[in-house]
Amino acid sequence: MLREHTARLPAGAVGRGAVTGTLRLGTRASLLATTQSQHVADAVAAASGRSVELVPITSEGDVLTGPLAQMGGTGVFATALRDALLRGECDFLVHSMKDLPTAPYPGIVVGAVPVRASRRDILHSRDGLDLDELPAGARIGTGSPRRVAQVRARRPDLVVDGIRGNVDSRLRKVADGQYDAIVLAEAGLRRIGRDAAITQVLDWPTSAAQGALAVEVRDGDTAVAEAVALIEDGPTAHAAHLERAVLRRLEAGCAAPVAIDAVHLGDVVTLVAHVYAEDGSRSVVAERRLDPHADLDAVAAEVVAELLEGGAADLADLAGTSR
Template sequence: MTRTLRIATRGSALALAQTGMIADELRRLTGVEVTITVVTTEGDTSRASLASIGGTGVFASALRASLTAGDCDLVVHSLKDLPTAPYPGLVLGAVPLREDPRDALCSRDGLTLDALPEGARIGTGSPRRVAQLLSLRPDATVVDIRGNVDTRLAKVSSGELDAVVLAAAGLTRLGRLDAVSEFFDLSVWPTAPGQGALAIEAREEDSIPELTQIQDERTRVRIVAERSVLAALEAGCSAPIGASSTLDGDTLTLTAVVYSADGSAELGSTRSVTLGGGGAGAGAGSALAADEAAAVGLGSAIATQLLGDGAGELAQLGSSIR
């Protein structure tokens, strides 16, 4: 009998597209049967701002509950939406190859951020993007928006907004790169930790060897580094913090920036570490574990420096960052 894996996902067009990609890859590489189940989350039904309902983690909770209850075998998350704290009984089973991690501006008439008129109305639901926009365009009116990609783009085409900022990865997966006016370079506009990557979560007790076929270890090490900054700062997914990483050979370089809410000030740090893969003779699993440990250490070191420089006070996040 052919093995069947049940995957749960949110019902948005982007979530379904991402999950469909994973399902297709599992079928192609392993021959398993895959079924997809849609789960409605609080983040999908509430129209309140993400910050007011608990940040992007609200997208993950219902999916995790379905997985824990045994209603599915796997769930697919956008990694930037996944809280950094471990979830009892669940593990990060695989991280596939990352898509473009940059943010993109989608504006009327194809205008760049610099070319938008004074007082331009720009939509985003991310406190980080708000701070970054105001840092570069303090004259702009930043409008808090919710909704899927098409809903947000429609606000531009209708004239309600002059522009919106969206993740390049989501636009790529939906075939909507035609809407992009400008991509923001990561060196001046670091994005959410893990942006562009997907997380395949599974139950700790299960053995799902097929996941090794869709794992990209270099992507996994990079996102571990980025997310470890958030974890060490004890900040949530919606905090005004950007992080980006590169892996050049064995050299992992991580940059993190903490912003004030109004974009008037920021603190950043860049550090590198050489990955050793656990040394000669190490097995594949232990080598990855050693590299992940090095990545965590790198993120923690950057967080320690940022806190010492006053990042907690700058971000004004109270108990969320201390």
Template sequence: MLREQAPRIPACPRRGRAVTGDTGALRLGTRASLLATTQSGHVADALRAATGREVELVPITTDGDVLTGPLAQLGGTGVFVAALREALLRGECDLVVHSMKDLPTAPAPGLRIGAVPVRASTRDALCARDGHTLAGLPHGAVVGSGSPRRVAQLLRARPDLQVRGIRGNVDTRLRKVDDGEYDAIVLAEAGLSRIGRTARISEAFDGDAWPTSAGQGALAVEVRTDSEFGDVVAVLTDAEAEATALLERAVLHRLEAGCAAPVGIAARVAGQESIALVAEVYALDGARSIRVERTLARAAVAADAGREAAATDVVRELLDAGAGDLADLAGSSR
């Protein structure tokens, strides 16, 4: 059977710039999992096409790849990032690729996001035995997810479900469904697409009704702030991906939501001049939620200052409505 692959990342050269001529290989640091090396390989291919330079992958093992237990107890999504960043700062590689949803929102001294390539799907997807949709799962079905946000969303839709934690790479989790340990699991559609597993999707959830993690589906190419490769990497940036993903990160940063906070944030381009933004905070049991929606002028949130202002406004409304009573939000102390 042929496996479906996600579209390759095209290079997006910035007007007036051409980055060619240097034949030295760029060293791209990546986690060693199938998903990570696949998406890093797409970035490497795009860099080769745009610059004519060779790019070699440098596999790096992170704590998140070897430790077991709930992600929140291990220090959150940052466990997938720290080792990559340390290798970059030590000069063992020239750039690293992260799934943006794994990237902490606090600034990292000495590092910056050098590019946000074309974004894949932002949606969550259900992978269930016998092709069940969420509504069609049997009463009391066991659904696997390690994300507090997904747990809350699942229980909001189906309070009868047994939602249990799950760890492991995509194929490991899918095998647990095949073996009957779980009736279904929820994963990011982008990851399933990138490694050719879309045939396992029994339902993809609507992005507005089911907002996902800030930056889901987007990649972040990180470089040192003093890197000589800033212009080289910048050719990969896609304007729409950058606008939406960085706006989502600004809201998450302003909320100061920890990894255990059930928060969904989704931004999408709505026409040529607007961005539609949804931010929703859930009680862990899914019984209550507080939602804010905005339509923003794209030009107004094109830079950091505009994104920060919009995020401040959205977070203020969430907190005024009682979001801090539903979830652990450090930002609620303001």
């Protein structure tokens, strides 16, 4: 099974040519969300010949404060968008794929996964110091349990605290001294032109589907599915769906420190999955080299079995409700 909850098009649907009519793309109003959405809108317009307009939608996660894990996880941002799509207020959506719960959402399917941006994390530090150069006791900000565990594994002498807010507000918290450094996704920074804020590109594995975008459509909406399917990138979609298949099998909630990377290297896919203890003191890893045509669910089942046999369930909460 190549793709999770994926739109099914009639034979010969893709590539029929331009279709008239403006498509409405629902998006959160943040700079990163609108930038990502506009990038996809431009790509869909160029590929399909249809004009695309952005429709701003406010989610509960945009107006509430507090840790994401206590608000229901990163899926809190997706719910309002999905509900608006089902109500017909827009025709399709764009999400950072790593933020989507892996459980199916009734009435909605993934219509396309475009070319992936960088999957890496970066460090932004006020004094230009790399992670290994920061002084003992330096305060690091991140909202990701996985990043917390990885920082603590590398530097147990640092203080790691939670942080919320958009990219620019987090950068300001470093500039004004609330944090000595923060860890963010490289893709988000580069998409909004904040390349200069990158102090160090970190070499550890990252979250399932990080750097990838998911384009969602209403199940059965063939005309829209046909338009967005034109921007699908096969290797990106395969890798992202494989990573999320492992995450889904792990039943890892938003509070679970899990990293999963699948990389296409010619005719071979290399898959690496890590589960960390929250304090970074231990981790369990499973690795595979596989054919790109291997069954994703079967591979995910094998990898998860190996992780659990290695004690992954003793390290992290793998029975989360937001998945």
